[in-house]
Each structure stands twice: as structure tokens, then as C-alpha cells.
Ligand SMILES: NC(=O)c1ccc[n+]([C@@H]2O[C@H](COP(=O)([O-])OP(=O)(O)OC[C@H]3O[C@@H](n4cnc5c(N)ncnc54)[C@H](O)[C@@H]3O)[C@@H](O)[C@H]2O)c1
């Protein structure tokens with residue numbers, strides 16, 4: 488199938504290839520959605536978008552669905568894979584990420600790519616992705632994708648904004664107690680056959696202060712759980728947020744660092760959070776305090792943390808994320824990967840986990856469903872609700888009673904005069920409904936037009952493609 492399969496209409500002239508008239512029900516079974524049993528599948532709360540249109544909606548596809556090529560990396564959950572396969576798409580799922588050269592090779596061929604936190608979709612990689620229309624990040628973080636480059640090249644990016652937040656918060660609770668009781672060291676000693684019954688430097692967490700940096704989805708969940716254990720909670724965030732329970736916002740990072748016994752980091756990876764905790768910040772922490780990082784590896788200067796732990800300033804730490812992480816399970820975490828690797832591993836009361844904050848059955852299946860649904864909605868209907876780099880645009884579904892309608896999607900540079908030119912082209916038909924919105928330099932227009940013969944669609948597509956402002960045109964019918 489040629490590149491243009493997702494853009495240029497190629498259905499037989501009678502428009503009846505069977506695909507456009509069937510309505511697939513890719514949603515999960517709601518009967519299971521309230522289960523809390525680990526034996527049953529768990530589904531996240533209803534996401535902010537509505538999911539694929541249901542029963543009476545007309546399935547829009549300008550292509551044979553088996554020609555949509557999807558590459559899933561990093562062991563995307565089976566629940567998500569199934570949703571995509573049910574659509575008839577060609578799905579290749581790999582367990583690991585790919586090194587840049589192999590990624591560049593593979594990405595040239597695919598229309599959709601699904602990744603987690605490891606795969607780097609830089610501008611250098613994306614410039615080879617000539618057929619790519621959408622990226623699904625099956626996780627919260629989107630720092631691994633050049634979002635701006637993607638938007639400017641008409642590639643929408645979706646993620647799952649909160650489906651693993653609870654899992655991260657629960658891990659933090661476990662780690663706070665583990666650090667306070669030096670449990671990881673005691674366990675390690677027992678594994679080595681050593682009995683070492685000590686209470687020195689071991690504490691209850693009740694009455695201690697937890698300082699949360701970044702009071703978003705994870706930080707807020709953690710706040711509630713920590714208070715339930717009798718901890719006092721303070722938090723620092725760049726925006727003013729209402730504290731849950733009796734948690735109190737502090738005015739700056741220094742106030743948080745000097746006021747907390749445990750400091751936990753839940754900020755995104757952005758320029759401002761790079762090495763946010765370094766030598767100076769560690770010196771502002773209380774003597775004998777603990778540091779936890781499950782945000783991104785770039786947020787903590789690890790060499791400075793090693794020094795602070797060696798000096799006794801920091802009594803313990805828990806790290807789930809690192810500046811350089813292995814690409815697949817079984818690979819080594821050593822000094823070749825990060826210069827301080829061996830030194831870090833030798834420290835006492837340090838919990839090291841392999842980026843598993845969001846790695847629970849519940850979170851991964853909820854993320855799989857949420858992101859796969861968003862991808863189906865985008866590929867089949869052009870809906871951008873929930874996209875992290877595009878304006879959010881949706882129209883009510885076309886119904887089976889509207890046989891000669893087409894949906895036009897026109898992603899274009901946000902410059903004056905475009906809408907007039909587009910509507911001159913669409914104006915030969917009846918524009919039933921239209922929505923347009925912009926985000927920075929990029930604008931997204933969606934219009935449903937009626938009384939279009941299949942033979943006219945190619946011309947319509949070409950006229951839009953010929954406009955100077957065009958980034959990408961898609962015509963769905
Ligand atoms: N270890 C894991 O497996 C795992 C799982 C989920 C999320 N994460 C990471 O954790 C991060 C946070 O997740 P979330 O869902 O809570 O994100 P979120 O977007 O809901 O919350 C982030 C909060 O950080 C605040 N913030 C941004 N810059 C800040 C700064 N310079 N100083 C203080 N506060 C700042 C924001 O205002 C926001 O309230 C994600 O971006 C992701 O990188 C890791």
C-alpha cells in the first residue's frame with residue numbers, strides 16, 4: 488500500500504469495500520470495570536475523551552484497514568494491542584525499544600507508532616517517518632518525543648495522562664517506609680546469610696513531614712496516602728494548587744527542602760527541572776533526610792546525591808529513573824551506561840528500581856486501552872481530543888443515514904487567509920459542520936461535507952494539498 492493510503496481515497500468507485508459500513512466495537516467490557524480483584528482486569532476511570540463512536544456511528548475509513556501499519560515498542564500491554572488488531576490494522580509488537588539506526592529503518596514504513604518512555608522520537612528520527620500520522624505514548628511522560636517537530640509535520644501525539652499515577656504513588660509509600668526502616672539493607676543482609684537486628688537510625692513515618700515537589704496527578708495521590716499514614720504533607724509547585732486534606736503549599740523549593748524529612752519528586756522533564764536537585768539543593772535539605780525520585784533521571788544530579796549520601800547528609804534515597812536507562816530487560820546497569828553506575832550501586836540504604844513506578848497490571852492495561860482507543864479515534868475519525876501537541880478538535884460522528892458525506896481534515900500552518908481558501912474549495916459542496924482550532928503555529932480543521940461523489944474526492948484532496956499552507960490533508964469517508 489503506498490504512502491498516501493492514509494490520505495488519498497482509494498476505495499472502489501462504488502465505495503463499498505465492506506469496511507466503511509461496519510461499526511467495530513473496540514471498547515472493553517464495562518461489566519468488569521469496577522473490579523478491584525487482582526484476578527480480574529482493571530479499567531481506569533473514564534478518560535476525558537468519549538472513546539470510539541458507538542453503534543449508530545458510521546465508520547470512516549479512506550483505506551483498507553489492513554493496510555494501516557502499526558509498530559508497537561517496549562512491550563505495550565496486550566489490551567491495547569488487541570484493540571488495534573481488532574480494527575484489522577497490521578500490528579507488529581516488540582518487547583524492547585530500538586537503537587536509533589534500527590528505529591529510523593523501521594519508522595519509514597509505519598503509519599502509527601506506539602512507544603513508552605525509552606524510545607527517543609527526536610526530529611532526526613521523525614524526519615524519516617514519511618508515512619507516520621500519529622504517535623501513541625503508552626505512558627504519562629512525553630519528553631521522549633519532539634512534540635513541536637511532530638506537530639509541525641502533522642503528526643499527532645497522544646499519551647495517558649493519569650492511568651498509572653496511583654501505581655507510582657503506592658510505590659512511593661512503600662519506599663518511604665522501606666527507607667525509614669532500612670528494610671532494603673536488612674533484606675539484602677539476610678539474603679547473604681547475615682542476621683543484623685538494629686534499631687539505630689530506623690524511624691516510624693508517623694508525624695514526619697513529606698515534601699512533594701510537583702503536586703500533579705502523582706503528587707496529589709501521594710499526598711492523600713501519606714496523610715492517611717499520619718504524615719504531615721507540604722508541597723511545592725510552580726502553580727497555585729489547593730492542597731488535599733491538610734497538605735500545605737510552600738512558596739519555594741528551598742522552603743520545601745528545609746522543611747521536609749522525606750523529599751519526593753514528581754515534576755515533568757523540562758528545561759527548568761533539569762538538575763533541579765543538585766549540590767546546593769541537597770545542602771538545603773535537613774540532616775538525615777531522604778530523597779525519592781520517580782519522575783525523570785535528569786531531575787537529580789546523581790553525582791551530587793552520591794556525595795551527599797557518603798557524607799551522611801542524606802540518610803537514604805530511592806531512585807526509579809536515571810539519565811541513561813537500558814533499552815531492554817537483562818541489559819546491565821553499570822558505569823558504561825552512567826559514569827557513576829558502580830559507585831551508586833555500592834551505597835547503603837539506597838533503593839534502586841528499574842523505572843517501574845507505573846508498572847502494574849492495572850496501570851498498563853488501563854493505559855493500553857486508553858491510548859489504543861485514542862489512536863483508533865484519530866486514524867479512523869480524525870479526532871484530536873486529548874492530543875498533547877495539536878489543537879483539540881472533534882465533530883459528532885457521521886451516521887449511517889449520511890451516505891455521501893466525507894470528513895475533511897486539514898492540518899495547516901496557522902497563517903491568515905487559510906480558512907477563506909479552504910472554504911472556497913469546500914464551498915462547492917454543502918458544509919454540514921466544521922470546527923477549527925489552532926495551537927501555536929499549527930491549526931487543525933475538520934469539516935463534514937455532504938453530497939460528495941466518490942469520483943470527486945481525489946480532486947477535493949488535491950485542491951487542499953495544493954494550498955501553500957498545507958501540512959497534511961486527510962479525507963475520510
Ligand atoms: N517512574 C514512573 O514510572 C513514572 C510514572 C508516571 C509518571 N512519571 C513521571 O512523573 C512526572 C509527573 O507525573 P504527573 O502525572 O504527576 O504529572 P503532572 O503533569 O500531573 O504533574 C506535574 C506537576 O509538576 C508541576 N511542575 C512543573 N514544573 C515544575 C517546577 N519547575 N517546579 C515545581 N513543580 C513543577 C506542574 O505544575 C504539575 O503540577 C511525569 O512527567 C513523568 O515524567 C514517572
Ligand SMILES: O=C(O)CC[C@@H](O)C(=O)O
Pocket residue numbers: 603604605625626627628629651842844845846
Ligand atoms: O512505562 C514506561 O515506560 C514509563 C512510565 C512513566 O515514566 C510514565 O511516564 O508514564
